[in-house]
Amino acid sequence: DTAVSQTPKYLVTQMGNDKSIKCEQNLGHDTMYWYKQDSKKFLKIMFSYNNKELIINETVPNRFSPKSPDKAHLNLHINSLELGDSAVYFCASSQMGTGNTIYFGEGSWLTVV
Amino acid sequence: SQQGEEDPQALSIQEGENATMNCSYKTSINNLQWYRQNSGRGLVHLILIRSNEREKHSGRLRVTLDTSKKSSSLLITASRAADTASYFCATDASKNQGGKLIFGQGTELSVKP
Numbered sequence: 304d305t306a307v308s309q310t311p312k313y314l315v316t317q318m319g320n321d322k323s324i325k326c327e328q329n330l331g332h333d334t335m336y337w338y339k340q341d342s343k344k345f346l347k348i349m350f351s352y353n354n355k356e357l358i359i360n361e362t363v364p365n366r367f368s369p370k371s372p373d374k375a376h377l378n379l380h381i382n383s384l385e386l387g388d389s390a391v392y393f394c395a396s397s398q399m400g401t402g403n404t405i406y407f408g409e410g411s412w413l414t415v416v
Numbered sequence: 417s418q419q420g421e422e423d424p425q426a427l428s429i430q431e432g433e434n435a436t437m438n439c440s441y442k443t444s445i446n447n448l449q450w451y452r453q454n455s456g457r458g459l460v461h462l463i464l465i466r467s468n469e470r471e472k473h474s475g476r477l478r479v480t481l482d483t484s485k486k487s488s489s490l491l492i493t494a495s496r497a498a499d500t501a502s503y504f505c506a507t508d509a510s511k512n513q514g515g516k517l518i519f520g521q522g523t524e525l526s527v528k529p
Contacts, residue, residue, distance in 0.1 A: 307458075336516075344502060346459070346519040359516050393458055402447050402466070403508045405517055407458035 306330050307408040309394045315414045316384055323380045324411045326394030334358075335377035336395040336405065337369060346393070352377055353399060384415045422505060422520040430528050435492040437523040439505030440485075446508045448481055448488050449517065453502045462490075462503075495527045 309326040316322050328335060336359075337349040351359035352371040366382045377394060394408040423438045439448070447466045451459040465472045465481045465488065472479045478491040492499055502524050506517040 344453075344522050344524075346504065348516045348518075351516060361516075395459075402464050403510070403517060404449065404461050404464055405459075405506075406461070407451075409458045410456075 307394055307396055307406050309392075309408040309411050311411060312409065313412045313414075315416060318384055318386060318415055320384050321380070321382045322384060322413070323378055324392055324394070324413075325376070325378045326408060327376050328394075328396040328406070329375065330396055330398075330406060332396040332398045332406070333374055334397045334399050335371065335374075336393075336397075337377065337379050338393040338395060338407075340391040340393060340410070342390070350377075350379075381413075384413075386415050389413055389415045422503075422523045424523060425521070426524045426526070428526040428528065429495055431495060431497055433495055433527075435495050435499070435525055435527070437490045437503050437505075437525070439488045439490070439520050441488075441505075441507045441518075441520075442486065443507075443509050445483075446510065448479075449506045449508070450477075450479060450488075450490050451504045451506060451519075453504065453522070455501070459504065492525075495525075497527050497529045499525060500527045501525060 307328045334353045336351045340346045349363050350369045355371045368380045371377045391410045393410050395405045397405045449464045450462045453459045463474045465479050476493045481488045502522040504519050504522045506519045
C-alpha cells in the first residue's frame with residue numbers, strides 16, 4: 304500500500320498553462336508538505352499544512368496555491384506556468400510531535416516548455 | 417538560506433568499502449535526520465538523531481552528531497551496489513516538535529560492484 308501518493312508522476316505542459324498535482328496520504332498523519340527539488344537536487348520546502356491549516360508558507364510566487372480539503376489530502380495548483388517552474392515536486396507527510404520524520408511521495412516531474 | 421551543507425558532493429567507492437558523508441549546519445537544532453534518494457524516486461528516511469544524542473546505529477548505518485561543531489556524519493559500512501543513491505541530511509530547527517526540515521544538497525554515492 305502506497306503511503307504518500309501523488310499524481311501525475313510526469314507532466315509536460317506549455318508556458319502559461321495552469322496545472323494541478325494531487326497528493327494523498329494514508330498514514331493518518333496530521334501534517335502535509337510540498338517540497339520542490341531543482342535540477343541540482345536542492346530540496347526546498349514550499350508549504351506545510353497541519354490539520355488543514357497552513358502553517359508554513361515559504362517565499363513562493365502566489366501563482367502556487369495549495370489546498371487541503373482534509374488531513375489526508377494536499378493538492379498544489381500552479382497558475383500561469385513558467386519555464387523556471389520545471390522541477391520535481393514532492394508531497395510529504397509527518398505526524399507532529401514525533402521528531403518530524405517525513406514520509407515522501409515518489410515525486411511529480413513537471414516540465415514546462 | 418540553506419541550513420545544511422554536505423561533503424563530499426560525490427563519492428565513488430568499491431563494494432565492501434565504507435562510505436562516510438558529512439553534514440554541517442548553522443543553527444541550533446532539535447534533531448538531525450538522514451534520508452536516501454534513489455534515482456527517480458522519493459526520499460526515504462534512514463535515521464534520526466536527537467540533539468542530546470552523540471551516536472546512533474541502525475544496521476550498517478552509523479550516525480554521529482557533534483552539536484559543538486554543528487556537524488554530523490553518516491557512515492555506511494560494508495557498502496553494496498544497492499547503496500548507490502543520493503544521501504541528504506536534514507535539520508529540524510523548529511521551535512515545536514514539528515514544522516519544516518531544511519535539507520542539505522546531498523552526497524551522491526556510487527558503489528561499484
